[in-house]
Amino acid sequence: MFTTIRDLFKFSPSFRFGSLILLLVAAMLVLSFFSPYDPGKLRRKVKRNQPPSADFIFGTTSQGEDVFWTMTFAVRNTLTISVIAVVIGRGIGVILGMLSGYFGGTFDRVMQSIIESIIVIPRLPLLILIGAILRGSLTIYSLGILIGLLDWAFPSKRYRAQILSLRERDFTHTAVFSGMSTVKIVVREHLPFIIPFLLADVISGFLFSIGIEVTLSYLGLANLDSPTIGTMIYWGNYYQSIWVGRTWVLIAPIVAAICMVLGFYLMSVGLSEYLDPRKRLVRLTARAGDEADNDDPRKEKDDAWAP
Amino acid sequence: MRLLDSYILPRIAQWFMVVFIGITVTFLIPRLSPINPVDEILARMTAFQTMDPEAFKTMRETTLALYGLDKTLIEQYVAYWQRLMVGDLGPSFGNFPRPVTEIIAAALPWTIGLLVTTTIISWTAGVLLGSLAGYFHSRRWAQVFERLVVVVYPVPYLIIAFVLILIFVAELKWFPLMGGSRGDAALTWEYISTLLYFGFMPALSVVIGATAFRFIMAKSLTTTEIASDYVQYAELAAVPRRKIILFYVARNTMLPQVTDLALSLGLIFEGALITEVLFTYPGVGFVLYNAIYNGDYNVIMGITLLSIIGVATAALLIDLLYPIFDPRVRLR
Numbered sequence: 069m070f071t072t073i074r075d076l077f078k079f080s081p082s083f084r085f086g087s088l089i090l091l092l093v094a095a096m097l098v099l100s101f102f103s104p105y106d107p108g109k110l111r112r113k114v115k116r117n118q119p120p121s122a123d124f125i126f127g128t129t130s131q132g133e134d135v136f137w138t139m140t141f142a143v144r145n146t147l148t149i150s151v152i153a154v155v156i157g158r159g160i161g162v163i164l165g166m167l168s169g170y171f172g173g174t175f176d177r178v179m180q181s182i183i184e185s186i187i188v189i190p191r192l193p194l195l196i197l198i199g200a201i202l203r204g205s206l207t208i209y210s211l212g213i214l215i216g217l218l219d220w221a222f223p224s225k226r227y228r229a230q231i232l233s234l235r236e237r238d239f240t241h242t243a244v245f246s247g248m249s250t251v252k253i254v255v256r257e258h259l260p261f262i263i264p265f266l267l268a269d270v271i272s273g274f275l276f277s278i279g280i281e282v283t284l285s286y287l288g289l290a291n292l293d294s295p296t297i298g299t300m301i302y303w304g305n306y307y308q309s310i311w312v313g314r315t316w317v318l319i320a321p322i323v324a325a326i327c328m329v330l331g332f333y334l335m336s337v338g339l340s341e342y343l344d345p346r347k348r349l350v351r352l353t354a355r356a357g358d359e360a361d362n363d364d365p366r367k368e369k370d371d372a373w374a375p
Numbered sequence: 376m377r378l379l380d381s382y383i384l385p386r387i388a389q390w391f392m393v394v395f396i397g398i399t400v401t402f403l404i405p406r407l408s409p410i411n412p413v414d415e416i417l418a419r420m421t422a423f424q425t426m427d428p429e430a431f432k433t434m435r436e437t438t439l440a441l442y443g444l445d446k447t448l449i450e451q452y453v454a455y456w457q458r459l460m461v462g463d464l465g466p467s468f469g470n471f472p473r474p475v476t477e478i479i480a481a482a483l484p485w486t487i488g489l490l491v492t493t494t495i496i497s498w499t500a501g502v503l504l505g506s507l508a509g510y511f512h513s514r515r516w517a518q519v520f521e522r523l524v525v526v527v528y529p530v531p532y533l534i535i536a537f538v539l540i541l542i543f544v545a546e547l548k549w550f551p552l553m554g555g556s557r558g559d560a561a562l563t564w565e566y567i568s569t570l571l572y573f574g575f576m577p578a579l580s581v582v583i584g585a586t587a588f589r590f591i592m593a594k595s596l597t598t599t600e601i602a603s604d605y606v607q608y609a610e611l612a613a614v615p616r617r618k619i620i621l622f623y624v625a626r627n628t629m630l631p632q633v634t635d636l637a638l639s640l641g642l643i644f645e646g647a648l649i650t651e652v653l654f655t656y657p658g659v660g661f662v663l664y665n666a667i668y669n670g671d672y673n674v675i676m677g678i679t680l681l682s683i684i685g686v687a688t689a690a691l692l693i694d695l696l697y698p699i700f701d702p703r704v705r706l707r
Binding site: 082181182184185186187188189190191192193194196197198200201202205275278279282283286287288289301310311315318319322325326329330332333334337 | 389392393396397400401404405408409415525526528529530531532533534537538540541545637638640641642644645648649652663664666667668670672675676678679682683686687690
């Protein structure tokens with residue numbers, strides 16, 4: 069685990085850059101626990117519509133909230149929603165994908181045709197319908213659950229493909245012939261291959277749920293009283309901040325959102341580079357021969373950001 | 376005939392399945408929710424007036440009966456299908472008694488126009504630029520472009536559109552924010568130019584995200600493809616590089632791109648919905664936004680249903696065209 073992370077830091081500039089940005093996000097997350105304000109009572113605490121100054125570094129909103137501290141809560145809440153969504157979505161995805169892959173046969177065929185159909189269905193209108201009906205009663209937790217329940221079809225397809233390929237590898241056959249139990253093969257032999265994919269997949273789950281959260285909250289379908297990135301944009305827009313020149317209210321959440329998705333995405337880029345066997349070869353030769361990758365600096369640079 | 380059995384029929388069967396799931400889900404969601412939509416609607420209608428309790432009770436019963444909500448779930452489900460078969464989605468609550476189908480039909484051309492234009496532009500641009508950047512990966516412009524794409528790709532549509540509005544509409548005032556056109560609809564240059572002018576920003580915001588996605592996919596496909604023997608052979612044979620990339624490599628990466636287009640149509644559609652809301656573009660997304668605010672459940676349900684069926688149908692059409700592109704499917 070640690071060597072993996074060390075290698076990633078060493079050989080992938082995008083991973084390095086991504087984790088730096090995420091460090092910033094993590095700092096916001098930690099700060100939210102040391103906020104001078106109570107997360108439930110942010111409004112009418114400070115003077116309204118103040119531009120950024122020494123007292124309020126990101127200004128204040130039209131509801132009398134300190135933008136900076138509200139943003140720390142927003143980052144925390146949006147991440148909470150995403151974590152719930154990712155755990156549920158990937159949980160269902162991994163289980164169904166593995167079951168499909170290992171059982172095969174009729175179960176697999178039925179599952180696949182259902183999943184193929186679900187993938188085509190656009191999820192946003194469905195979420196809007198649910199959000200519109202549950203309006204007001206959609207807390208950050210239930211929003212997370214909802215997003216998770218709609219985001220498992222595509223991942224499960226990928227896990228199934230992974231399992232199918234792992235099942236046919238020589239080492240699986242060797243394990244089967246040497247009398248290893250199925251559970252042991254799955255846990256000891258296959259899981260180590262699945263976990264890196266899970267990591268990359270978890271990140272794409274984060275990207276999806278952050279996007280959906282921002283969208284649903286912007287449409288006013290989430291709980292508008294708990295600060296999230298989306299609700300901050302919603303209220304900024306509600307008070308017409310763009311048109312009256314109070315853009316700081318909107319810029320803070322927008323920058324926070326971009327930092328979050330960019331940090332996650334760059335990390336996943338580094339990770340999938342790491343998973344690519346061709347790139348791994350480059351890395352191994354680099355480690356064996358001292359400066360093997362230095363003879364073609366252009367190549368190294370080129371690989372830097374490759375997804 | 377084998378093509379029909381092994382490819383076309385299963386695809387059509389899948390289409391029916393998608394539509395069935397979509398219709399069933401949109402039927403179940405409002406009915407399984409803890410909040411009764413009828414009570415919500417009535418609460419809205421009676422919010423600013425006092426009403427005779429008897430009249431309120433009658434009104435509630437009438438509304439329940441109008442939706443058939445006083446029957447059992449199975450009966451409702453059958454009735455729902457019967458209404459759908461004749462294309463009846465019920466009346467709108469926001470603009471009573473205008474039928475939902477009429478409202479959606481009026482907005483649909485805008486969305487389809489936006490969707491078709493942006494899909495064509497982003498797909499072509501993404502595939503072309505991606506293959507070129509994948510082939511000439513060590514050139515300066517390819518690297519700069521790629522970095523740009525990596526930054527833009529993960530950002531949600533809504534944020535992209537918001538940033539565009541902040542810069543080009545609010546700050547520079549180059550583009551308008553409201554509406555889809557000015558003047559009377561006619562095939563004159565004046566009208567069409569306003570159409571382009573008003574549609575430019577909404578289209579751009581969708582195109583940016585969709586192109587970035589397509590670019591990344593095209594680039595990684597090309598990177599794999601240029602390692603093939605035939606590319607090396609063509610290079611050794613001194614075939615012009617432009618020809619190698621456009622006629623050999625890009626053509627081979629086209630197939631997964633077509634398959635993927637069918638799968639990602641839903642995403643582009645979602646992007647178009649959001650863009651319409653942000654730019655007050657008069658399409659389905661904007662109607663949906665207004666419906667959310669007015670608690671117009673019939674319209675929301677109609678649009679959800681329509682988007683599921685529409686996206687599934689478009690995906691089916693692309694899949695049915697697939698054998699034209701791929702001789703392997705055709706000859707199987």
